[in-house]
Structure formats: structure tokens, C-alpha cells
Amino acid sequence: MALADIFTRPADPGTVRPAASRTFGSRPPLQGEGMTALIAWVDQIAALTKPDRVHWVDGSRAENDALLRGMVDEGKLIKLNPEWRPGSYLARSHPSDVARTEGRTYIASERAEDAGPTNNWIAPSEIRETITPLFDGSMRGRTMYVVPFSMGTVGGPLSHIGVQVTDSGYAVASIEIMTRVGTDVLREIAGGAPWVKTVHSVGAPLQPGEQDAAWPCNDEKYIVHFPDTLEVWSFGSGYGGNAILAKKCFALRIASVIGRDEGWLAEHMLLIRVIDPAGRAYHVAAAFPSACGKTNLAMLRPTIPGWRVETLGDDIAWLRPGDDGRLWAINPEAGFFGVAPGTGESTNVTAVETLWGNTIFTNVALRPDGDVWWEGLTDEAPAELVDWEGNPWTPASGRPAAHPNSRFTVRAAQCPQIADDWDAPQGVPLDVILFGGRRATNVPLVVEATDWTHGVFMGSNISSERTAAAEGTVGELRRDPFAMLPFCGYNMADYFGHWLKVGQKLRFDRAPRVFQVNWFRKDSDGRFLWPGFGDNARVIDWIIRRVDGEVGAVDSPIGRLPLTADLDVDGIDVTPSDLDDLFAIDTDSWLREADLTEEFYRTFEGRIPAPLWAELEALRYRLKHA
Ligand SMILES: Nc1nc2c(ncn2[C@@H]2O[C@H](COP(=O)(O)OP(=O)(O)OP(=O)(O)O)[C@@H](O)[C@H]2O)c(=O)[nH]1
Numbered sequence: 001m002a003l004a005d006i007f008t009r010p011a012d013p014g015t016v017r018p019a020a021s022r023t024f025g026s027r028p029p030l031q032g033e034g035m036t037a038l039i040a041w042v043d044q045i046a047a048l049t050k051p052d053r054v055h056w057v058d059g060s061r062a063e064n065d066a067l068l069r070g071m072v073d074e075g076k077l078i079k080l081n082p083e084w085r086p087g088s089y090l091a092r093s094h095p096s097d098v099a100r101t102e103g104r105t106y107i108a109s110e111r112a113e114d115a116g117p118t119n120n121w122i123a124p125s126e127i128r129e130t131i132t133p134l135f136d137g138s139m140r141g142r143t144m145y146v147v148p149f150s151m152g153t154v155g156g157p158l159s160h161i162g163v164q165v166t167d168s169g170y171a172v173a174s175i176e177i178m179t180r181v182g183t184d185v186l187r188e189i190a191g192g193a194p195w196v197k198t199v200h201s202v203g204a205p206l207q208p209g210e211q212d213a214a215w216p217c218n219d220e221k222y223i224v225h226f227p228d229t230l231e232v233w234s235f236g237s238g239y240g241g242n243a244i245l246a247k248k249c250f251a252l253r254i255a256s257v258i259g260r261d262e263g264w265l266a267e268h269m270l271l272i273r274v275i276d277p278a279g280r281a282y283h284v285a286a287a288f289p290s291a292c293g294k295t296n297l298a299m300l301r302p303t304i305p306g307w308r309v310e311t312l313g314d315d316i317a318w319l320r321p322g323d324d325g326r327l328w329a330i331n332p333e334a335g336f337f338g339v340a341p342g343t344g345e346s347t348n349v350t351a352v353e354t355l356w357g358n359t360i361f362t363n364v365a366l367r368p369d370g371d372v373w374w375e376g377l378t379d380e381a382p383a384e385l386v387d388w389e390g391n392p393w394t395p396a397s398g399r400p401a402a403h404p405n406s407r408f409t410v411r412a413a414q415c416p417q418i419a420d421d422w423d424a425p426q427g428v429p430l431d432v433i434l435f436g437g438r439r440a441t442n443v444p445l446v447v448e449a450t451d452w453t454h455g456v457f458m459g460s461n462i463s464s465e466r467t468a469a470a471e472g473t474v475g476e477l478r479r480d481p482f483a484m485l486p487f488c489g490y491n492m493a494d495y496f497g498h499w500l501k502v503g504q505k506l507r508f509d510r511a512p513r514v515f516q517v518n519w520f521r522k523d524s525d526g527r528f529l530w531p532g533f534g535d536n537a538r539v540i541d542w543i544i545r546r547v548d549g550e551v552g553a554v555d556s557p558i559g560r561l562p563l564t565a566d567l568d569v570d571g572i573d574v575t576p577s578d579l580d581d582l583f584a585i586d587t588d589s590w591l592r593e594a595d596l597t598e599e600f601y602r603t604f605e606g607r608i609p610a611p612l613w614a615e616l617e618a619l620r621y622r623l624k625h626a
């Protein structure tokens with residue numbers, strides 16, 4: 001018996017895994033117009049990509065086990081020692097395929113102005129001419145998997161369905177963790193539910209008898225979105241956001257366009273329920289750029305007594321105004337694709353506990369005992385490791401053992417503090433929205449927006465230092481409005497306008513309150529001024545007390561700041577002078593930021609909504625007259 005058979009997955013309240021009852025991988029005998037259209041589309045893609053086999057994925061345990069076992073046999077996954085990490089695997093990507101490739105990511109809307117200046121626009125006909133020959137025969141020698149998935153509970157009022165065809169077993173296994181996969185989704189499609197078409201090929205056809213690579217991919221990469229026809233075509237990469245098309249491609253880029261047309265918002269946000277010492281519950285959504293702390297805040301363990309956080313989502317939230325004038329949110333995903341480095345007992349113990357088993361790790365280091373390791377998991381590195389590229393490693397090697405963008409993929413239901421109702425179809429009503437980024441200077445620990453429009457202005461101005469989550473120079477400051485710069489599927493000026501419009505649908509006294517936070521401010525020696533992680537609960541505490549009207553605030557040119565006495569810093573190493581530095585507002589720097597905002601707004605050639613220009617002028621006025 002294979003090890004994979006011994007270690008069964010724990011009961012998972014998030015999904016019902018159906019039994020594999022019919023011929024393995026064959027198309028289920030469902031009828032209906034929707035099914036006919038799906039079959040025709042699958043046939044068409046197969047005719048183009050020419051796989052050896054087509055496998056319809058049913059999401060069953062048996063199927064998943066067979067897939068993973070096959071990948072181990074082919075050398076594509078390393079099975080971890082089940083004594084330490086049951087049901088878990090390590091994948092090592094090609095060194096050229098370790099992050100999203102934003103330069104190769106396109107929005108192919110009919111009109112260039114619909115994509116806007118922040119996206120790589122390309123004409124649909126032109127890019128189809130470029131990529132069709134690449135997909136022609138691209139799956140030769142491989143299996144083409146047909147993966148029906150739902151974002152949000154199957155059939156839920158905020159949910160949306162997609163189908164990914166892919167020639168990557170790694171992508172299939174990841175989608176099975178990150179979304180709800182199965183025949184119940186096909187039943188929805190058969191019954192006429194609309195669905196998004198997503199096509200993925202690693203772009204590495206095999207000649208008969210040719211030995212496959214451990215991580216097949218292609219130097220040429222194209223991640224192309226067609227918002228007008230609700231399609232995604234991704235070629236050449238097997239990595240996360242490039243290959244799990246349900247995630248950034250569908251649930252953000254395509255969904256943002258659907259949301260624009262239907263009156264809701266698809267956002268790069270974590271989602272939590274915060275419970276105060278009196279037992280009152282509040283819902284908080286927070287938008288931070290990639291690798292800026294969403295997963296960490298989503299799994300927060302407050303260091304202040306009496307407070308509790310329940311996890312609802314760690315990366316994506318879909319927000320919709322309800323009939324009650326509140327803004328309702330769901331997490332459309334079913335798993336976490338989290339950054340490994342920096343995840344440890346002292347920073348995010350919840351994540352460490354979530355990863356006990358049933359996890360796919362990508363590009364972390366391997367221990368001699370068959371478990372995994374990455375920088376920050378423990379204070380001290382093991383004496384001997386195999387690094388993410390498969391080479392021997394010791395602490396003296398002078399390079400990281402795990403890739404800085406190495407990741408874990410694990411089901412949400414495995415998180416020890418997941419909310420019981422995390423997949424409730426109607427979602428939760430939001431009390432607070434946070435915007436944040438990684439800023440060594442200028443941006444205070446927390447500042448409150450005066451109203452919705454000011455909050456939208458704040459969101460449109462988020463900038464952050466670049467991280468390893470995408471290609472580019474780490475540390476360089478870039479503007480990342482709403483943490484959506486790489487993920488908004490349409491013109492960002494229109495997107496800002498859409499945010500203003502959504503605000504008008506909310507009852508003014510029930511709209512979420514908006515705050516900007518920055519856990520990453522440093523002193524002149526480059527030391528973080530704020531301890532972060534579990535102590536971020538202290539900032540949340542202040543925010544919740546603001547929402548309840550229990551504490552006042554100080555008006556500043558950029559928004560409302562806490563009165564120093566109201567921020568609970570009992571028992572942490574934050575001096576009064578640190579606090580001054582955390583909240584210092586340098587007028588000249590902010591005036592320069594305002595100039596940069598103007599420069600940024602001007603790139604949209606007249607499309608920025610007037611209320612945001614008014615906010616900018618008001619900010620300048622306040623700064624000059626402070
Ligand atoms: N100094 C400091 N670092 C933090 C804090 N929260 C998170 N980090 C670090 O920031 C990095 C990324 O954190 P994540 O929570 O994985 O970021 P994310 O926003 O979920 O990233 P994506 O999955 O790429 O969207 C990790 O190395 C964390 O250790 C904090 O409060 N303070």
C-alpha cells in the first residue's frame with residue numbers, strides 16, 4: 001500500500017468530496033444546454049492543444065490521491081515524511097518560474113481605454129494571433145484535465161463558476177485545494193449557470209518517449225485576460241498566480257469587470273471577524289499588496305487579553321451592497337496560497353498549525369528527515385538542508401534555503417481559528433475596511449478616513465515597497481492603489497469611480513469605516529518601529545473603539561489619528577519617542593506625495609472622478625495650513 005493511502009485527510013467541513021463512482025476521468029453523463037456548450041468548448045481546446053488524453057476532474061479523494069501519487073512517481077513532487085507532515089508534498093519549480101510575471105500579463109479588452117494606463121493592453125485579435133500557434137499542439141504527450149470549480153459555495157448568491165483546462169497536475173492539485181472542485185459544479189453548468197472559460201498550458205509538449213521535466217514550463221509566457229468574453233488564456237508558466245487561474249486571473253481581474261457591470265467589488269483583501277472582550281463581533285476586510293501581511297493579519301492571535309480573531313479569508317474578498325445598506329463580503333476561495341518565509345511560531349503560529357499536513361509546499365527547503373524548512377520557521381536554521389533548487393545547503397552557504405516567494409497551499413478548513421461560518425453563502429457584513437502597504441517612512445501606523453470618499457482617495461493612493469511576490473526590484477516604491485495595481489481588469493480610474501458608486505448604495509451610517517495602516521515604518525537605523533504581527537491587535541482595538549464611538553481622535557491633514565493615550569502599548573517595547581515617530585507627519589514629504597498623486601491621476605487622461613481631485617486639493621490645503 002502506498003503511503004498516500006495510509007494517511008487519510010481529516011473531515012473537511014468546507015467540501016464534500018464525492019466518491020469516484022464512474023469510470024475514472026471520463027465525462028459525467030450530464031445533460032442540458034450548458035453541458036453541450038461546455039463539451040463543445042472542451043473539444044475545441046483539445047483539438048487545438050492536442051493532448052494524449054482528456055480527464056474530467058470529479059474532485060474525489062481517490063482521484064486526488066492517484067494524481068499526487070502519479071506526480072511523485074514522475075519526480076514532480078517529493079512526498080514529505082508522513083511522520084512529520086502527513087499527506088504533504090514539496091514541489092520545486094524551474095528557477096525561472098518562481099513568481100507572477102506581470103510584464104507578461106495582459107488585459108485584452110476590445111478598447112485600449114477600457115484596460116487603462118496601469119494594465120498591459122493588447123488588442124484581442126492581435127494576441128489571439130500570437131498565442132493560438134503557441135497553444136497549437138502545446139499539450140502533446142500530456143493529459144488535459146478539465147477542472148470545474150466554484151468561487152464561493154456552489155450555487156451561493158455571490159458565487160461564480162469557472163472551468164480550467166490545464167496540462168499541469170500541479171495546477172489541478174492546487175485548484176482542488178484553493179477552490180471547490182467537483183461534479184456538483186458541472187451540474188450547475190448543465191443547468192445553465194454562466195461560467196468563465198480558463199485555459200492553461202505549461203507550454204512543454206512531449207515527444208513520444210521523451211523524459212518529462214520535474215517542472216515543465218516555457219521561456220515564453222503569456223497570461224492573457226479577455227474581459228469582454230470572460231476568458232483567460234495562460235501559457236508557459238506553472239506558478240501560482242500564473243497557473244491557478246481561479247485566483248488572481250478570475251477572482252480578481254475577470255471578477256472585477258463582472259463586479260463593475262453588476263454593482264459589486266472584487267478585492268485583494270483578507271477577511272476576519274474580530275471579537276472584543278465583551279463578545280461583540282466586528283468584520284474587517286483589509287487590502288495590502290502581495291507579501292505585505294494579509295495572511296498574517298487574517299490569522300492574527302491578539303496579544304491583548306480578551307480579544308479573539310476568527311479567519312474568514314486571507315487574499316480575496318468579493319463585496320456587495322446588501323438591501324440593508326451594509327456592505328456584505330465573502331471569501332470566494334477555499335484555501336490559502338501563503339508566503340512561507342517569515343511564517344513561524346513567533347510571527348504566525350496559526351499558519352504553522354494550519355500546515356500540519358495535507359499541504360503542498362513550493363520552493364521551500366527540504367530537511368534530511370523529510371520535513372520542510374524556510375527562513376523564519378525557526379530562529380535557528382537546521383545544520384543541513386537541501387535548498388529550493390535541490391542543492392545541498394548549510395547556514396554558511398550565504399544564500400536563502402527557501403525561495404523568498406516560496407509558498408504553502410492548504411485548505412482553509414484546516415486553519416484552527418477558521419470561523420464556523422467562513423463559507424456562508426451570503427457572507428458577512430463589513431464594519432471596517434483597511435488599506436495598507438509596506439512603507440518605511442511617511443505613512444503613520446494608523447489613520448482614519450473622514451468619510452467614504454476620503455477612504456476611496458486613501459485607497460487610490462496606496463504605495464508600497466516591491467516584494468518578491470512578483471518579478472521586479474525588491475524594495476522599490478511603487479504605487480499600488482487598493483493593492484489592486486496588478487489585478488484590476490479594467491481602467492483604474494473607472495474602478496475608483498465604481499468604488500464611489502458602491503459607497504452611494506450604502507446607508508451612510510452603515511457603510512464600513514475606512515482606515516489606512518502601516519506595520520512597516522522604520523527608524524533611521526532601519527529597525528521596525530512597531531512590533532507587528534499579534535500586536536497589530538492593538539491597532540485593531542483602537543479601530544473598533546473608534547467604530548463604537550468610545551474614543552476620540554486628533555484631526556491631522558491626512559486624516560484622524562489616535563490620541564496617544566488611547567493606543568494600548570502596555571507590555572510592549574514601544575517607547576513614547578517610537579510613538580512620536582510612528583505618527584509623525586512630515587508636511588514636505590506629504591506635499592511631494594500629493595504631487596506624485598497628481599502625476600499619477602494625470603496618466604488617466606481626464607477619467608479620474610472629480611471628487612478625488614477635490615480630495616487631493618483639500619489635502620494640499622490642509623497640509624499647507626496645518
Ligand atoms: N514587520 C512586519 N512584517 C510582517 C507583518 N505582517 C506580515 N509581515 C511579513 O510580511 C511577509 C508577507 O506576509 P503575508 O501575510 O504572507 O503577506 P500577504 O499579503 O498575504 O502576501 P500574498 O499572499 O502575496 O498576497 C512575511 O514575511 C511576513 O512575516 C507585520 O505586522 N510586521
Ligand SMILES: O=C([O-])CC(=O)C(=O)O
Pocket residue numbers: 099100239240241242247248289290291315337469470
Ligand atoms: O498570485 C500569486 O502567485 C501569489 C499571490 O497570492 C500574490 O502574488 O499575491
Ligand SMILES: [Mn+2]
Pocket residue numbers: 291294295314315337338339
Ligand atoms: Mn497571502
